Amino acid sequence: MVKVECLKNHTKQCKMSKDVAGEYYKQLFKMHKNLAKYYDAEDIDPDAIPRSQKFVMYGMRELQYFFKLPHVYGDDRKWKSALSAFKDHY
16 A cells, blocks of 8 residues: 555655756666666766766656656546656656
């Protein structure tokens, strides 16, 4: 069961910023090195990721999807639209 209110509260505590977006991919590639190849980042030091405009923009976009989902949960039309936008992006 999804605890929507918990997710909404969590998203309120986290501020969207370029630093957060860059850190998202830095941590992703540190924890899951195999995923870097899908982003052509195999040869990039994860500590350099937050300074990369490409990954900051990717991170901002992806985090926007994640932050939107708890707010549209329960409204089938908006939920499907949000999931479709996420799917189309990838």
